[in-house]
Amino acid sequence: MAPRMHTDLDLEFVSRNAVVRTAREATSAVTALPAARLEDLRLLVSEVVTNSVRHGDPAEKEWIRLRVESGEGHVRVEVHAPGESIGFERSAKAGALRESGWGVYLLEQLADRWGVSSAGNDTCVWFELDQ
Secondary structure (H helix, E strand, O other): OOOOOEEEEEEEEEOOOOHHHHHHHHHHHOOOOOHHHHHHHHHHHHHHHHHHHHHOOOOOOOEEEEEEEEEOOEEEEEEEEEOOOOOHHHHHHHOOOOOOOOHHHHHHHHOOEEEEEEEOOEEEEEEEEEO
């Protein structure tokens, strides 16, 4: 039987600096984590969304999608943005914990699992936090 996940958030935002605060505040809808892990979630969402705004191609990037699912003992977050890479992919492929900021370092320290995938003109940085 396939794992049962519940969608807590599935939002799309225009790619602007203000989206970071909006995305972070939207995570208050997530109730599947204890308080300390919720703070980790909020910090990591801020870092990943900031990275997608900062490193995206403004000519291509019109939106950012934040998807949060919970169930089966963990919360999974996906941040999708148009473009071939949103910074984390370059850092992950280079094996660098920090390229220019704290995002990858914090993912390594706080997330139980994380990764980057690209398909066509979509890049997704995802991470999971165990409950």
